[in-house]
Amino acid sequence: MDKKLIGVDLGGTTIKFAITTENGEIQQRWSIETNILDEGSHIVPDIIESINHHLEMYEMKPEQFIGIGMGTPGTVDLEKGTVVGAYNLNWKTVQNVKEEIEKGTNIKFAVDNDANVAALGERWKGAGENADDVVFITLGTGVGGGIITNGKLVHGMGAGGEVGHMNVHPGGYLCTCGNRGCLEAYASATGVVRVARDMAEEYAGNSKLKQLTDDGEEVTSKLVFDLAKENDPLAKMVVDRVCNYLGLACANFGSILNPSAIVIGGGVSAAGQFLLDQVKNYFNEYAFPTVKSSTEIKLAQLGNEAGVIGAASLALKFKD
Amino acid sequence: MDKKLIGVDLGGTTIKFAITTENGEIQQRWSIETNILDEGSHIVPDIIESINHHLEMYEMKPEQFIGIGMGTPGTVDLEKGTVVGAYNLNWKTVQNVKEEIEKGTNIKFAVDNDANVAALGERWKGAGENADDVVFITLGTGVGGGIITNGKLVHGMGAGGEVGHMNVHPGGYLCTCGNRGCLEAYASATGVVRVARDMAEEYAGNSKLKQLTDDGEEVTSKLVFDLAKENDPLAKMVVDRVCNYLGLACANFGSILNPSAIVIGGGVSAAGQFLLDQVKNYFNEYAFPTVKSSTEIKLAQLGNEAGVIGAASLALKFKD
Numbered sequence: 001m002d003k004k005l006i007g008v009d010l011g012g013t014t015i016k017f018a019i020t021t022e023n024g025e026i027q028q029r030w031s032i033e034t035n036i037l038d039e040g041s042h043i044v045p046d047i048i049e050s051i052n053h054h055l056e057m058y059e060m061k062p063e064q065f066i067g068i069g070m071g072t073p074g075t076v077d078l079e080k081g082t083v084v085g086a087y088n089l090n091w092k093t094v095q096n097v098k099e100e101i102e103k104g105t106n107i108k109f110a111v112d113n114d115a116n117v118a119a120l121g122e123r124w125k126g127a128g129e130n131a132d133d134v135v136f137i138t139l140g141t142g143v144g145g146g147i148i149t150n151g152k153l154v155h156g157m158g159a160g161g162e163v164g165h166m167n168v169h170p171g172g173y174l175c176t177c178g179n180r181g182c183l184e185a186y187a188s189a190t191g192v193v194r195v196a197r198d199m200a201e202e203y204a205g206n207s208k209l210k211q212l213t214d215d216g217e218e219v220t221s222k223l224v225f226d227l228a229k230e231n232d233p234l235a236k237m238v239v240d241r242v243c244n245y246l247g248l249a250c251a252n253f254g255s256i257l258n259p260s261a262i263v264i265g266g267g268v269s270a271a272g273q274f275l276l277d278q279v280k281n282y283f284n285e286y287a288f289p290t291v292k293s294s295t296e297i298k299l300a301q302l303g304n305e306a307g308v309i310g311a312a313s314l315a316l317k318f319k320d
Numbered sequence: 321m322d323k324k325l326i327g328v329d330l331g332g333t334t335i336k337f338a339i340t341t342e343n344g345e346i347q348q349r350w351s352i353e354t355n356i357l358d359e360g361s362h363i364v365p366d367i368i369e370s371i372n373h374h375l376e377m378y379e380m381k382p383e384q385f386i387g388i389g390m391g392t393p394g395t396v397d398l399e400k401g402t403v404v405g406a407y408n409l410n411w412k413t414v415q416n417v418k419e420e421i422e423k424g425t426n427i428k429f430a431v432d433n434d435a436n437v438a439a440l441g442e443r444w445k446g447a448g449e450n451a452d453d454v455v456f457i458t459l460g461t462g463v464g465g466g467i468i469t470n471g472k473l474v475h476g477m478g479a480g481g482e483v484g485h486m487n488v489h490p491g492g493y494l495c496t497c498g499n500r501g502c503l504e505a506y507a508s509a510t511g512v513v514r515v516a517r518d519m520a521e522e523y524a525g526n527s528k529l530k531q532l533t534d535d536g537e538e539v540t541s542k543l544v545f546d547l548a549k550e551n552d553p554l555a556k557m558v559v560d561r562v563c564n565y566l567g568l569a570c571a572n573f574g575s576i577l578n579p580s581a582i583v584i585g586g587g588v589s590a591a592g593q594f595l596l597d598q599v600k601n602y603f604n605e606y607a608f609p610t611v612k613s614s615t616e617i618k619l620a621q622l623g624n625e626a627g628v629i630g631a632a633s634l635a636l637k638f639k640d
Contacts, residue, residue, distance in 0.1 A: 133476045147576065149476070154469045156453045156578025157614035165575040165608040170568060177609055248490060252572060255485040256467065258476025288485040289497055294477035 003319075004060075006107065007312030008047060008070035009114070009304075012036065012088035015047060017054070018308035022066065022319070024125045029308065030054060040090035044097060048104030067108035068101060069314025071117030071307050078155065081111050110314040114307065116153050116161055119146025121310025122263050126301040133259035136300070137163050137249075139268035142176065143184035143191075149257060164188070166252060168245040186245045189267055192221040196238045207234035225271035239271075239278065247282020254283065254291040265300025272299060323639075324380075326427065327632030328367060328390035329434070329624075332356070332408035335367060337374070338628035342386065342639070344445045349628065350374060360410035364417060368424030387428040388421065389634025391437030391627050398475065401431050430634040434627065436473050436481055439466025441630025442583050446622040453579035456620070457483050457569070459588035462496065463504035463511075469577060484508070486572060488565040506565045509588055512541040516558045527554035545591035559591075559598065566595075567602020574615040575608040585620025592619060 002022055009016040011034060018029040032050050035042040051068070055061070074086025081098020083091060101109045112120075119136035128134035128148070137145040143164030147154040154160040164184035165177055172181035173194065185191050200213040209227050213219055227235035250262050269275060280297050287295070302309060322342055329336040332354060339348040352370050355362040371388070375381070394406025401418020403411060421429045432440075439456035448454035448468070457465040463484030467474040474480040484504035485497055492501035493514065505511050520533040529547045533539055547555035570582050589595060600617050607615070622629060 133474070133480070149469045149474045149480075150472045152470045154453070154577055156469070157580055157611075158578060159608060159610045159614065160453070160469075160576070160578040162575045162578070162608045162611070166572050167568060167575075167606045170564075170606060179606060179608070181606075244490075248487060252486050253576065255482045255487070256480070256573065256576070257474055258478060258480040258482070260477055286487045286490065286499060286501075288479060288482045288499070290479045291477075291482070294479065 003064055003066045005066055005312035005315045006051060006068040007308035007310070007315075008068060009117070009307030009311055010034070010043070010047070010070055010072045010089070011114070011307075012073065015043075015050070016304070016308050017050060018305075018312060019054075019058070020309065020312045022316070024309050024312060026305070026309070028054070028058060034089065036088075036090045039092060040086075040095075043089060043091075044095065044100050045104075048101055051105050051107075062106040065107045065315075067110060067315030067318035068105065069117070069311040070097070070101075070109070070111045071114040071311045072097070072111055073114055075158070076111055076113050078112065081109060083111065108315065108318045110317060112153065112314055113146075113161075115144035116146040116155075117310040117314065118265070118306040119148060119161070119310065120153065120313050121302055121306035121308070122265060122300050123148050123310075124313050125309050126306060127263040127298040128261055131260040133257060135163065135253045135257060135259050135262045137262065137264050138266035138300075139187055139189070139264065140266040141189055143188045143266075147253075147257065149259075163249070163253070166249045168248050183245060183249045187242050187249075187268065189221040192224055192238065192242055192268060193219050195241055196224050196235070199238050199241070200234060203234045203237075205233055208232050209235045209238070221268050222270065225268075225274065229274055239275075243275065243278035244282050246279045248286050250279060250283045250297055251286030251291075254295040255288040258291050259295055261296050261298050263298050263300050265303075265306065269299055323384055323386045325386055325632035325635045326371060326388040327628035327630070327635075328388060329437070329627030329631055330354070330363070330367070330390055330392045330409070331434070332393065335363075335370070336624070336628050337370065338625075338632060339374075339378070340629065340632045342636070344629050344632060346625070346629070348374070348378060354409065356408075356410040359412060360406075360415075363409060363411075364415065364420045365424075368421055371425050371427075382426040385427045385635075387430060387635030387638035388425065389437070389631040390417070390421075390429070390431045391434040391631045392417070392431055393434055395478070396431055396433050398432065401429060403431065428635065428638045430637060432473065432634055433466075433481075435464035436466040436475075437630040437634065438585070438626040439468060439481070439630065440473065440633050441622055441626035441628070442585060442620050443468050443630075444633050445629050446626060447583040447618040447620055448581055451580040453577060455483065455573045455577060455579050455582045457582065457584050458586035458620075459507055459509070459584065460586040461509055463508045463586075467573075467577065469579075483569070483573070486569045488568050503565060503569045507562050507569075507588065509541040512544055512558065512562055512588060513539050515561055516544050516555070519558050519561070520554060523554045523557075525553055528552050529555040529558070541588050542590065545588075545594065549594055559595075563595065563598035564602050566599045568606050570599060570603045570617055571606030571611075574603065574611040578611050579615055581616050581618050583618050583620050585623075585626065589619055
């Protein structure tokens with residue numbers, strides 16, 4: 001009988017689980033709340049208990065699994081299977097995640113950074129179409145992502161895949177990382193709002209976005225894109241600027257790596273084809289000629305499921 | 321007895337050969353002129369004859385070799401072992417290089433793009449220290465290079481590693497590729513001269529570089545760097561601008577790939593530590609925080625030998 005995989009997507013509010021086939025088809029899934037109390041010391045025991053409980057419920061044994069893979073916030077030591085500095089989990093000290101989970105479940109365990117794991121998911125079962133070279137960008141509160149070359153995640157010395165920190169405007173907006181001009185400072189949900197507020201200040205014409213900003217109303221990235229779709233002149237200018245930087249970043253990923261696809265996901269990408277078309281226009285302005293025709297810019301397809309599916313794929317390395 | 325490798329570095333004026341150990345130590349080397357007459361139809365037969373002639377001279381047999389690797393200009397089909405569009409060789413149609421050389425020498429043959437092959441050489445036996453993740457940038461007439469992640473060259477859909485076409489100044493200088501603002505347009509030997517001419521036009525103070533430019537003297541990239549080292553104020557501004565773009569590009573390679581080393585070679589890099597220090601300053605301004613401390617910017621060490629050594633390493637894939 002074919003063996004199964006377990007994928008775990010560990011987040012600050014919920015922990016998602018899935019049992020998948022070797023081919024990444026989800027067969028069972030469930031989730032639990034993340035208990036970050038007591039310096040996050042309940043998290044790993046909760047994961048172990050939840051897996052064991054569900055295996056019992058489904059009448060499955062550890063031998064039926066190739067392994068467990070998990071995506072986590074924080075800095076991961078891939079070989080040791082430890083995690084450190086995951087502040088939204090209250091993990092301030094080194095956590096021996098691999099050792100504890102293997103001991104608690106009797107199933108082999110692999111762990112990687114959550115953004116990398118989502119990239120693996122979109123590459124495997126989503127817009128990446130299981131190609132060897134895929135770049136994944138997720139536009140959320142921040143801008144994260146992951147890079148797959150020759151079928152493998154790029155970690156480099158540990159920070160590989162920090163796609164949100166490509167500098168697209170030297171000397172520009174201050175980024176959370178301390179530098180000025182990172183993609184994240186313009187194309188994250190908060191970045192879009194910042195661009196909107198700045199451009200509203202200098203804008204003199206008629207615009208609903210301008211009016212809302214002046215009235216002190218809450219402006220969101222979604223609102224900016226919605227107004228742009230309705231032809232609000234200021235919102236269109238904001239979206240154009242954001243897409244310019246995104247297109248530049250995509251062009252640079254393309255010219256360096258020439259992946260088959262650059263996949264854009266995360267909350268801001270909910271703007272869909274409207275966003276994609278404008279990013280593509282700038283990509284075509286900036287990318288190396290042969291890259292324009294061989295690297296495709298695409299929207300992510302898996303949404304929240306990218307995490308558990310990509311996590312499950314980490315365990316494929318235990319397949320013999 | 322240990323088997324050997326043959327490396328071939330095919331250029332527009334000379335073809336360099338080397339016999340190396342499995343560890344990349346050069347044991348023999350020689351070169352011949354490239355005969356590009358008759359649509360370059362003599363090149364492959366000349367390579368075959370030269371290899372066979374030298375094997376006879378050294379009393380070596382094909383069985384003593386793991387394989388032959390070659391770096392070539394033009395577009396390479398890695399699997400088929402064909403080359404097309406190598407205009408400085410007069411190769412306008414598809415050349416079945418692998419088929420012909422394997423038939424003519426009875427040794428297995430692998431081929432890749434010359435910039436990629438030089439990257440492999442610097443990574444294996446040069447400044448890359450045989451690490452798994454290395455970026456190589458060569459500043460010559462153009463700006464080329466190659467990217468190694470997880471120990472393998474990045475080809476993507478074929479154009480991976482076009483490091484010279486990272487856009488560092490959208491809307492800037494027109495590049496040979498047709499885009500505006502590529503690194504190549506500023507940091508190649510011709511790019512440096514172009515920056516010098518442009519900045520000389522607007523410069524009003526005392527400067528030998530300004531004077532030479534105004535007098536219509538020939539200005540080279542080397543001269544610009546030499547004058548900058550002598551504290552010529554205009555030359556210093558030119559070098560600062562070039563290093564700013566180079567530092568930005570290195571920071572973006574670093575933030576995306578976090579390699580252990582970004583290695584800078586080619587003619588312009590003859591400016592040495594003087595160039596490196598200024599590139600590092602800008603790298604430290606733009607790179608993601610953990611990348612600043614984990615990715616090192618280094619000068620290439622192998623010079624012209626990177627080509628034959630890297631080419632030889634291509635044949636390691638035939639080792640069983």
